Structures are given as structure tokens and as C-alpha cells.
Amino acid sequence: MGRRPVTVRLARWSAEHPWRAIGLWVVFVAVCFVGGNAAGLTEATDEDMAIGEAGRAQLIVDGGNFDRPAVENVLITPRAGALDQTAAKAAADDTAARLRQIDGVASVGAPMPSRDGRALLVPITMSGDPKTASDRVQPLRDETARVQQAHPQLRVEQVGGPSINKALDDTLGKDFKRAELLSLPVTLAILIIAFGALIAAGVPVLLALSSVAAAMGLSTLASHLVPATDTTASVILLIGMAVGVDYSLFYVRREREERAKGRSGLDAVEIAAETSGHAVVVSGFAVIISMAGLLLANDAVFSSLAVGSILVVAVAVTGSLTVLPALLAKLGRWVDRPRVPLLWRLTAPRTGRPGERAPRFWPAVLKPALRAPLATLVVSVGLLLALAAPALGLKLKFPGMEDLPRTTAAMQAYDRLTAAFPSTGTSHTVAVRAPAEQADRVRAALTDLAGRAAADPLFAPAEGDGPKIEVSADRRVSVLEVATPYASRTDEAARSLHELRDDLAPAALRGIRASSTRSAAASPTARTTPHTSGTSCPW
Known part of the structure; x- marks a missing residue:
């Protein structure tokens, strides 16, 4: 026999020395996470984010060191018909008096009428760092809401850069948080359905989470070479959970099948390493190479996403080849405990024993594909192409106010502001x-x-x-x-x-x-x- 593949040799050593492999993995994750936090994160600067001619223009503006405070606006418009100038002036004076008392307001400008006389604008200059204005704008919005209550016959609303940025941050932040919070329970539920056992479902999740933690630390270290952006951590979490679970799932599945056939724990791990382990390595390198293509864009956002993705995939592959065999060897048949009764009967691996009741669910799902493989391939490819068709109109852009629904209060106020x-x-x-x-x-x-x-x-x-x-x-x-x-x-x-x-x-x-x-x-x-x-x- 020739020299065995490195995936098999790694898996065998880990299975024979499970505590050493598990301990080394824990130390690796801890060193990466703690070391990354100690080194600190280097975020991309405006110069790093400067792209093309627009970026160079922005750098010229930044080089002028202009004092540009954050500016908000209170827009006063009629609910219907013409604007009552007397009522509007009273609302503007009330606005100015109230907002001058708010901490964080540097000045309130004189009311400015629109050209058609249907709106009145009160400019508000905020004090402090303009970059943090969106975090400090809520007290102003609350006071404007009180002005609106005092003048119900008019529409009094606040709109400006800080308000819109806050609405944008809240919307995108909620989307990312929702994705992050849902990724773990949804993934765990899918794995429980796939394995029918809680420990078997938990092992891939545990590996994925540890891979994400290590990759977070490594990406922080890497940020000193390739500056990070504010989306890097979210991408590492989502991609890390996806590939970490994916790489572990097939490995665990194959090991359980071989063990169910009567092979020893060590032999089952070796066979899984030679088959599923090889697939994990090939898939991991394919993902790493494809994500490395983002570096060719020579853009700070794409580069940070590429580095974060490459690191988390590399860590997930390493964990699948090292600590996963150790966990499976140590758990043995405990990996199939505790069982979910109905799901276990549907998903339990075949043992080949006489009189064993064959599962019905997966054979029923696969039966059409086995009967007509060519037709199944054509239909599957067609469905995938249909799902991918929207990507033909894909346009890369930074998130902006146009991504906010026009039905939101901030955008309705903005539309009325720009109209007037x-x-x-x-x-x-x-x-x-x-x-x-x-x-x-x-x-x-x-x-x-x-x-x-x-x-x-x-x-x-x-x-x-x-x-x-x-x-x-x-x-x-x-x-x-x-x-x-x-x-x-x-x-x-x-x-x-x-x-x-x-x-x-x-x-x-x-x-x-x-x-x-x-x-x-x-x-x-x-x-x-x-x-x-x-x-x-x-x-």
C-alpha cells in the first residue's frame, strides 16, 4: 500500500490521541481570540476607502480640514391645502425655543421659507463630533415630536443627515442582528432533522462556533495588514457557521454510517477522513481560491471580506481534519444520543442486520432521482439557474438612504424636504x-x-x-x-x-x-x- 493521504494520517493521530487533539484545538482557538483582541483592530480609513476619482475628490475635501458640524432640519408643512404662515411661524419659534435647551445643539438658525411658500425650514447645528451625530440625535427627535403634539394642525418633522443615518443604521443593524441570531437556532434545527440525535447535531455547531471565534481573532491580527471594515465580523460569523457546519456534517454522517456497519471507531474515522475529509479539503481550497479573487478588486471592503472569509474557511477545514475526528473517537456511540424518536427512525443509518426495518423517508425522496437521473439533473439545473437569474442584474453599491423603504418616516420626511x-x-x-x-x-x-x-x-x-x-x-x-x-x-x-x-x-x-x-x-x-x-x- 502507498502512503496514506494526509487527511487520514491527521484523523488517525487525532482519534488515537483525542485529548491531545482537543486540548491543542482549545489552545489554538484561545490564543487566536485573545491574541487578536490584545493586538487591536485596525479599521479602514477614508484613504483606504477612497475609490477612483470620487475617492480622490473626497480626499481633497478631507485635506481641507473643514469644520463641518452635523446639521439637522425641522420641516414644517401643512397637512392639506396652503400653509398657514402665522401658525407655521409659531411652530418654528416653539421649535427654536425648545431645541436651544437641548444638550448637543450648538445653534438654531432662522426659519427659511420655501420658494413656493408651502414649507418652512428650521436648520439646527449640532455640537460635538459629526461622525457620532446619529448616535446623539434622538433627544432632538423627541423634542421635535413634542412640538408636533403642540401643533397638531401642522406637520412638524425632523430630517437631516444624522436622522437618516440613524434610520439606516437601525435598519441594516436589525437585518444583520436578525441573520446572526437566526443562524444558530435554524442551523441546529436543520442538523437535528438530519441526524435525529442531539449530540450529533451539536458537534458541527460546536466546531463552527469555535472556528468563528478563532477566525475573529486572526482577522483582527490580519487587519494590521489589510484594514477591516464594519461588515467583516458579520461575514465571518455567517460564512463560518455555513462552512463549519457543512464540512462537519458530511464527516459525521459518513463516520456514523461506517460505525453502524460494524466497523471499529478508528476504522470508521479513517474511512470518513479518506472520503469526506478529502471532499472537505477540496471544497475548502475551492472556496479560498474563489474568495481570494476579491483581492483583485483592489478595494478595502472587498479585501477585508476576502481575508475574513479565507481565514474562517481555513480554520473550519483545519478543525474538521483534526479536532472533529478526536471528538468522534471520544464520543463513540454516544454521538447518537439522545435520540429524537420520530426523527431517529427516519434518519438512522442502516446497520445491515437481518430483519432491520428500512427507513422510508429518504428513499422516498431519492426515488424519483434514481429512476430518472437525467431528467432530475435537467430540472435541478433549471431551478438553480432560475434562482440565480436575479444575479444578472446585480449592482454593487454601498448601503445608502435609497435602501430605506419610502414608507419609513425618515424617507417620507426627506421626500417632502427635497420637494420643498x-x-x-x-x-x-x-x-x-x-x-x-x-x-x-x-x-x-x-x-x-x-x-x-x-x-x-x-x-x-x-x-x-x-x-x-x-x-x-x-x-x-x-x-x-x-x-x-x-x-x-x-x-x-x-x-x-x-x-x-x-x-x-x-x-x-x-x-x-x-x-x-x-x-x-x-x-x-x-x-x-x-x-x-x-x-x-x-x-
Whole structure:
């Protein structure tokens, strides 16, 4: 006989020395988890997340070190008909008086009427770090709700970057938490149905959870080479549970079948290692290679997801080849305890003994496929293709306010805000970095650019005191906000961006290096990175 495969040799050693294998696995998981926490997590910075021309434009804006506090808005509109100006003014004054008393409010601006006179806007400037404004905005929302109760004849609602970001975080956070909370009980239920025994169902879950814990620690260490994003941990958990259970399931199933046929525990483990263990290795390498393809995108988000996925798959494969055989050898026939009576009769492995009652469930399920394998293959492939068809229209994007249902209070308020004040919706940012001595020339060029845009129906007229032009303290960076009345992911918004890049900006900024970027924002403090699209050209 030739040299046995490494999967068999690993499994045999683990089965012969179960306590050593289990102890080494526990130490490995503990060292990875504790070591990762001790090393600390390195998160991706704005520079890491900068993609293409839009990313470079955002870096120019960041380089200006602008003081951009978080801004909220209280929108006052009629419930029907025309706006009662007296009642609206009283509600605005009440709003200002109440909100000035709230800790975290830096200032409350003067009420600003819409062009058609059907809305009144009260701007609110928040104090503190703008990045944490969404975590501190709830007291303002609560006070606005009290204003609404005091003025029931009007619609008084708060909307802005922090409010929308909070709604977005709550929605996505609930989705991730729901997936994370459901993954464990659903997985355990499926395994109980598959094995008909609680210990047999628990072993794959235990291995998957330990693999996730080790991979979390390793990913924290890896973040010092490839910065992590806020979705990495969730992806590690979901993928780790999937592959950890998957790799263990077939291994445990095969070992139980061989043991039911009368083989010794060691022989059953070896056969499982030679068959299912080989499949685990092949599958693991296939997943690792496919996930490594994400690194070719040269994007911080994809790279962090690739590293996290590769690590958890590699750890799950290692656990399936080492500690799993040790657990099976140590448990022996206890792996089939305690049994779930009905499920056990349906799923128990055949022993081949005379008079044994054959299970009926799985043969009945497999009977059509065994009778007509070709037809089964065609139907199965057809169903898989039908399920995969929506992927043909897949569009990669960062989560944004467009992902919130329009029926939510935040988005209904946002729609009313942009309808009354178009310049508060989607906006393009023209960022110019030039020598300080050219600052006056740049301002004049940006003012001209704003005038050209105001005459174009693809852009929204500026509200208040004219174009929004900011100049950094060192006069090297100038930024112009150019609003468009269309939602950020619409064709009209895209056309307005291209027109700004290709026609308006080159004409106004000839000889100056500038960058254009688009952001869906209800205020200057709303997140711009998830919604940017821009270019940088020498003009």
C-alpha cells in the first residue's frame, strides 16, 4: 500500500490521541481570540476607502480640514391645502425655543421659507463630533415630536443627515442582528432533522462556533495588514457557521454510517477522513481560491471580506481534519444520543442486520432521482439557474438612504424636504486644490460654475444666500456644492454629474485641477463615501 493521504494520517493521530487533539484545538482557538483582541483592530480609513476619482475628490475635501458640524432640519408643512404662515411661524419659534435647551445643539438658525411658500425650514447645528451625530440625535427627535403634539394642525418633522443615518443604521443593524441570531437556532434545527440525535447535531455547531471565534481573532491580527471594515465580523460569523457546519456534517454522517456497519471507531474515522475529509479539503481550497479573487478588486471592503472569509474557511477545514475526528473517537456511540424518536427512525443509518426495518423517508425522496437521473439533473439545473437569474442584474453599491423603504418616516420626511427645498437633496461637490495665491481666482471660477449650473434644468437653484463655497484655512482647498433635484441613483442625477464633469466644470475651471463627486445627503454632514462618483481632470 502507498502512503496514506494526509487527511487520514491527521484523523488517525487525532482519534488515537483525542485529548491531545482537543486540548491543542482549545489552545489554538484561545490564543487566536485573545491574541487578536490584545493586538487591536485596525479599521479602514477614508484613504483606504477612497475609490477612483470620487475617492480622490473626497480626499481633497478631507485635506481641507473643514469644520463641518452635523446639521439637522425641522420641516414644517401643512397637512392639506396652503400653509398657514402665522401658525407655521409659531411652530418654528416653539421649535427654536425648545431645541436651544437641548444638550448637543450648538445653534438654531432662522426659519427659511420655501420658494413656493408651502414649507418652512428650521436648520439646527449640532455640537460635538459629526461622525457620532446619529448616535446623539434622538433627544432632538423627541423634542421635535413634542412640538408636533403642540401643533397638531401642522406637520412638524425632523430630517437631516444624522436622522437618516440613524434610520439606516437601525435598519441594516436589525437585518444583520436578525441573520446572526437566526443562524444558530435554524442551523441546529436543520442538523437535528438530519441526524435525529442531539449530540450529533451539536458537534458541527460546536466546531463552527469555535472556528468563528478563532477566525475573529486572526482577522483582527490580519487587519494590521489589510484594514477591516464594519461588515467583516458579520461575514465571518455567517460564512463560518455555513462552512463549519457543512464540512462537519458530511464527516459525521459518513463516520456514523461506517460505525453502524460494524466497523471499529478508528476504522470508521479513517474511512470518513479518506472520503469526506478529502471532499472537505477540496471544497475548502475551492472556496479560498474563489474568495481570494476579491483581492483583485483592489478595494478595502472587498479585501477585508476576502481575508475574513479565507481565514474562517481555513480554520473550519483545519478543525474538521483534526479536532472533529478526536471528538468522534471520544464520543463513540454516544454521538447518537439522545435520540429524537420520530426523527431517529427516519434518519438512522442502516446497520445491515437481518430483519432491520428500512427507513422510508429518504428513499422516498431519492426515488424519483434514481429512476430518472437525467431528467432530475435537467430540472435541478433549471431551478438553480432560475434562482440565480436575479444575479444578472446585480449592482454593487454601498448601503445608502435609497435602501430605506419610502414608507419609513425618515424617507417620507426627506421626500417632502427635497420637494420643498431641492438644494437640500442630492448634491455634487467640486473640490479644487490649488496654490494659496490662486484662491481668489478659484472662488471666482466656482461662482461662475454655480451660475452656469443654476441656468441648467438638471441642477437645483441654490437656497438662501447663493452658492455654497468653502475655502480651507490655508486657502489651498476650495469646495463648491452643486445641487440637483433628482435622487442620487437616478439617470437624471448621473447625467447632471457627467454634464458637470464634461462641460460646465472644464469651461469654468480651465487651468485648475479639480475633482467632482456626487453624494446623496440631506446635509453636509451626511455620509458621502457610500454615494460618491466623480472624476479628476486638469482644467
